[in-house]
Amino acid sequence: MERVYNFSAGPGALPEAVLAKAQKELLNYDNTGMSVMEMSHRSKDYMAIIESAEQLLRELMQVPDNYKVLFLQGGATSQFAMVPLNLMNRNNKADYVDTGVWSTKAIKEAGRYGKVNVVASSADKTFSYIPKLDQSKFDLGADYFHITTNNTIYGTRFNELPNTGKVPLVGDMSSDILSKYYDVTNFGLIYAGAQKNMGPAGVCVVIVKEELLGNAIDFTPAMMNYKNHADNGSMFNTPPTYGIYLCKLVYEWLKEQGGVEAIAKVNIDKANALYEYLDNSELFSGTAAKEDRSIMNVPFITKGHQLDDQFLKEAAAKGFVNLKGHRTTGGMRASIYNAMPLLTVQKLVDFMKQFEQANK
Numbered sequence: 001m002e003r004v005y006n007f008s009a010g011p012g013a014l015p016e017a018v019l020a021k022a023q024k025e026l027l028n029y030d031n032t033g034m035s036v037m038e039m040s041h042r043s044k045d046y047m048a049i050i051e052s053a054e055q056l057l058r059e060l061m062q063v064p065d066n067y068k069v070l071f072l073q074g075g076a077t078s079q080f081a082m083v084p085l086n087l088m089n090r091n092n093k094a095d096y097v098d099t100g101v102w103s104t105k106a107i108k109e110a111g112r113y114g115k116v117n118v119v120a121s122s123a124d125k126t127f128s129y130i131p132k133l134d135q136s137k138f139d140l141g142a143d144y145f146h147i148t149t150n151n152t153i154y155g156t157r158f159n160e161l162p163n164t165g166k167v168p169l170v171g172d173m174s175s176d177i178l179s180k181y182y183d184v185t186n187f188g189l190i191y192a193g194a195q196k197n198m199g200p201a202g203v204c205v206v207i208v209k210e211e212l213l214g215n216a217i218d219f220t221p222a223m224m225n226y227k228n229h230a231d232n233g234s235m236f237n238t239p240p241t242y243g244i245y246l247c248k249l250v251y252e253w254l255k256e257q258g259g260v261e262a263i264a265k266v267n268i269d270k271a272n273a274l275y276e277y278l279d280n281s282e283l284f285s286g287t288a289a290k291e292d293r294s295i296m297n298v299p300f301i302t303k304g305h306q307l308d309d310q311f312l313k314e315a316a317a318k319g320f321v322n323l324k325g326h327r328t329t330g331g332m333r334a335s336i337y338n339a340m341p342l343l344t345v346q347k348l349v350d351f352m353k354q355f356e357q358a359n360k
């Protein structure tokens with residue numbers, strides 16, 4: 001079977017060139033006579049891989065020197081606990097914006113360790129928009145302020161970052177890291193599971209301002225303490241070595257594409273191709289508020305569940321797979337991460353046009 005057009009929300013499609021390179025190097029990496037999977041994480045060869053991964057990510061995101069870059073495990077979900085454990089350390093409270101399932105989970109977890117102030121929520125309309133933020137509701141004494149920059153399930157994103165003054169901004173960037181330029185200095189901490197836009201599941205990247213480290217809540221397990229990972233160059237224990245190697249290949253690939261600003265242009269073209277069609281279609285429509293639409297995840301519906309199912313079935317038969325919406329929302333969702341070529345999105349739009357013609 002040929003490779004399909006994979007619109008999976010996560011783990012998402014990886015660039016084919018990356019997979020081919022990994023395949024080529026699988027049995028014998030760079031004349032070492034072994035696979036990266038079989039290497040000591042402390043060997044010279046592996047150290048070169050992880051250092052290069054960090055360097056490339058720093059370069060791609062223009063990460064300043066006073067930020068640490070950590071390659072951790074446990075997915076973004078572990079960060080829902082690690083963030084409060086490490087940062088809720090002065091006044092034991094934090095501000096959160098609730099923009100979807102992932103934010104809600106982060107809020108619930110943080111509530112186990114301190115007081116959470118939900119500044120705004122879009123739960124009233126199934127998270128189909130980004131709520132307007134009223135700065136008078138921000139707690140000046142909060143230890144940090146948490147947002148989900150891109151809401152994977154509902155297809156919304158913050159177009160503008162909240163101005164939190166001296167309160168460090170924390171961003172769950174799992175589904176839009178490296179998709180467009182973010183000024184890292186606006187954040188105290190960024191975290192992202194790799195499996196959407198950066199690599200395979202099993203790696204979670206944390207980018208954190210050094211001054212925020214070293215003050216974790218007493219009972220923080222050693223493995224959950226950022227300082228331990230930072231002091232040991234992400235080698236506090238055995239890191240997810242092969243996953244980090246794949247991330248490095250993805251970073252190299254992204255650099256070859258011209259870096260973040262170049263891929264951001266392609267991403268906008270991809271999203272526009274879909275949104276322009278959705279806005280003009282009589283059959284399909286997008287479900288997210290126009291002004292808050294994501295360029296990574298595009299949820300849409302037809303006029304009924306039955307037709308949705310028929311569309312998904314016919315699309316899959318043509319090789320367009322994983323277009324089913326999240327189990328909590330139904331409908332469809334096209335996840336168009338960095339690895340998704342513009343041409344594939346155009347093919348999907350063409351197919352949707354045909355489907356519309358046939359089902360008028």
Ligand SMILES: *Cc1c(COP(=O)(O)O)cnc(C)c1O
Pocket residue numbers: 010074075076077078102148150151152172173174175193196
């Ligand atoms: C996928 C996702 C998560 C959960 O990631 P895991 O790696 O499964 O823990 C959290 N936040 C966002 C925004 C996501 O897209």
